[in-house]
Amino acid sequence: MKARHYLAIALALACLVIGACQSPEPQTATPARVENAALNIAITDLPESFVLETNQDTTLRFTTAGGEDDGLLWFEVGPLSSSPINLVEEVKARRTAFEETTGGRYFGNRELATPHGPAYTARGAIETSDGVFEEIWIYTIHPAEYRLVTLVYRYPSAQDSADRAAQLMSILGEVESVEASTEEVEETTPESSSG
Secondary structure (H helix, E strand, C coil): CHHHHHHHHHHHHHHHHHHHHCCCCCCCCCCCCEEECCCCEEECCCCCCEEEEEEECCEEEEEECCEEEEEEEEEEECCCCCCCCCHHHHHHHHHHHHHHCCCCEEEEEEEEEECCEEEEEEEEEEEECCEEEEEEEEEEECCCCCCEEEEEEEEECCCCHHHHHHHHHHHHCCEECHHHHHHHHHHCCHHHHCC
16 A cells, blocks of 8 residues: 555656646747837847847947847947948958957958848957957948948857857848838828728
């Protein structure tokens, strides 16, 4: 009789352990939309790898889930331009900046196709008092205005840059203008469709 009792207790404990080790039911995440009116930039669905750090005035910054020491991404938007914006020249200037920085290295560049036109990357490394960091700079044209948009992603150099580049591309694919997102909402409201 004692053996059955011990067996029942062992089975009950095994069920508890197995139940505790199982993954909880997946929760459906609500898309995180981020808008910065001063920059006229919207991130339609913030990728899970990023967390909003600052969204105030012309400052739009994100960290990775590990915090600023693990990765920092920020947007820079230039003034309206009436003259041509040369993205290739921006990459060349960034290359020079990498190479002229003490301990800086330039790793190369790529041309990208985005929904808003071409974009170019420049990747390199810089030394800071906190260690060596890699940076990927993306230069493109604003989705609604003729302005230079720059995305900069800084992360510890020991990290896999291919994974980091993929994270950066995931957020680049979500960029649109705040005005465009407002127009889409207006087009789909009941008032606008009732004629």
